[in-house]
Amino acid sequence: KIKNINFQISDGCSLLKNKVSGKSKRGGQSLTEFAPLCRITCTDEQEYTVFSCIRGRLLEVNEAILNKPDLLLEKPSTEGYIVVILPKFEESKSVTEGLLTREQYEDVLTKRNQQEPCLLTSICTLKLLTESLLNQPLKLKKKTS
C-alpha cells in the first residue's frame, strides 16, 4: 500500500545528505520536534508526513526503506525504522520519559476516532538508543516460547 517514501522534504534539504563523522557525530543535522523526516505516498495517493517528534541530532537515515517501502508496514519495529536520532546528553532522560508506550499510542489513535493507516512510526526504536544513553544495560530478555 506504500508507493513511495521521499526524504527530500523541503527544497535544498534532503535528509539523505546527512553525513556524520567522528565519535561526537559532527555534521549530523539538528532536528526539532517539528522537523519533517519524510513524506510517505500510498497507492491511494494519500500522503503522510512523518515528523521527528523529538529534539536531537540526526545520525542515520534508513535507506533500506527507500528500496523496500513495504518494510515500514511489515517490520515497523525492526528493519522498517525511519531514522536514528541522538538526543543531547543532558536531554536524554527527559526525551525518553516523553515517549509514549505502545499502549498509550494506540489509545491516542482510538481517541482520535479516525481511519489511520497501520503506520506505527518507529518512535519505539529511539527508545532503545536512549536506553544506552542512560547507560542501562539492555537486559537480555528471557522470552517465553
Added chain:
Amino acid sequence: MLSLKEKDRPIVRKLLCAGCCVRCVLRFCCVGTSSAYRRSYQDLHKELLAFISEENSPQSHDASGVLQDFCDPSFAEQVSDAVKKQQYEFDSLVLTVSLPAQLSVREHSCWLHVKKEVREKSMCLGKDDVIQVKDAFKWAVQGKIGQELGAAVVANSPCEVSISFIHPETEEDCHFLAHTCPDCFKPTKNKASVFTRMAVVKALEKISEEKFSRHYPCPPKKANTRCTALDTTCLHTSVFIAGRYNKFSRELPQTPWVIDGERRMDGSVEELIAAPLLSSFRADGFNFSSSGREDVDVRTLGNGRPFAVELLNPHRAKFNRAEIKQLQETINQSSDKIRVRDLQIVTRDATSRMKEGEEEKTKTYSALIWTQKAIESPDLEFLANIKDLRIAQKTPLRVLHRRPLAVRQRLVHSMTTIYLDKHHFTLKLCTQAGTYIKEFVHGDFGRTKPNLCDLMKTDADILELDVESVDIDWPPAIPD
C-alpha cells in the same frame, strides 16, 4: 694532583679572579677525571692558587654554587636519606640532575670571558670541550650516594633519583633572550614558564657573541644567594604484569562503571586483578589493558582473555616465580567472579603482542539463541555448512553514542549448533576479531547484514553469551 697544563694557567687566573668556583675552573680547563671533582673545596682551591702563584682569590656564590655548596658528603647523605625514606627496593640507580635554565646563560657568559683570553693566545676552546656542570656534579656526589644506598650509580637503570636546583635570584637572567631571539620562545599552554631549558639553550646557540655581551656581563655578576635544592624525587619505571583472566559473573564490568561520579555496578575485573598487585609492588597506580573485552553480562571461559597491567612507579619491582605464583593465588582466592592464570612479569613491548590479538586473531563464542518460529533439529543443520560468511555491521545502536558511525566488514568463520527445544538452541561460532555477536544474532534493526534472523528466516534473539576462547598464544603459558 691535578693534571693542569701551562696553557691552562691564564684561564685559571682569569676565572679565579672573577670569583668563579674552583670546580668550574676545572671544568673550563676540561679536566675530565671524575676523582678531581670529589676533592674538597679547600684542597682544590689551595692547589689552584699555587698553580697561578697567588695567595688568595675572591670568593662568591656563583650560580654554579651547585658545584660549590652541594658537592660535599653531607649533601650526598641528605639525598640518600630522602631516597631511603621513600622505601624503594633497587640495586642500581641513575642520577638525574635538573639545573635552572638561567644557568646556561651564566655558563655562556663565563665561556665567552675565557674564550677571549684563550683566543689571544691563539688557542681554541670549544663550548663542547668544557665539562658540563651536570657531569661535574654527578662525578662529585654519585660515589657517596651509591655508597650510602648500597647501590650502583649507573647510566641506565629502572630507578631514577632526581635532584633539582632552583635559583630565584637569577631567574630573570635569561629573560633578555626573549627580545633578542623571540622565535625561540613560543608560549605553550602546558608550560608555566616560556623559558624552558631547551629554549634558552637554543637561543644561546643563535645569539651572536657581540649581542650577548651587550645584554649580559662577561663574566657574570656575582650572586648573593646560593641555589636551593628541591626535594629529591624517585621514580621507578613501570613494571608490566601479564596473564589471562576468566570472568564467571554476568554482573561484572571489565572496567569500573561510573556515571557522573556515581558507581553503577560494584567491582570490576580490572580492580579485582590490580588490587593485590598494587599493594605487593607498592605502586602508585596502574593501567589495565586487554586483548579486547566483553560486556558486563558475558562470561569469559576457556583459557581466558590476555591482559596486561602496567604498575606505575612500583617501589618494589623484583619478584621471583614463586612469589608471582603466590600473587596469582591471592587474586584467585579474593573472588569467585574471576580467575587469573599465567601471571608473569613481561616487558613493555610484549604488550603490543597483546593488542595485535585484538585486531587479528579469532575468537570463539557460545550463545543461547531464542527463535520465534518453532524449529526442529534438522532446521539447524545448514548452519554448520556455512564457512567464512561475510557480514557487514553498522556500528551497533547500543554503542553508537560513544563510537563513530561506520560499517565493519567481518567474517563468521564457522558455526555449530546444539538443539535444545522448539524455540531454543545453542550456537557456537568462530569469528574474526571485532565482530559484534549480539548484533549478528538479532540483526540490530537490519543494520548487520546478513544476520541469523535472515539466515533462519525467523525473528531471533540472544539470551546468553559466553566467550569460549580468545585465540592468541600470548602470554606464554606457565605450567602449574
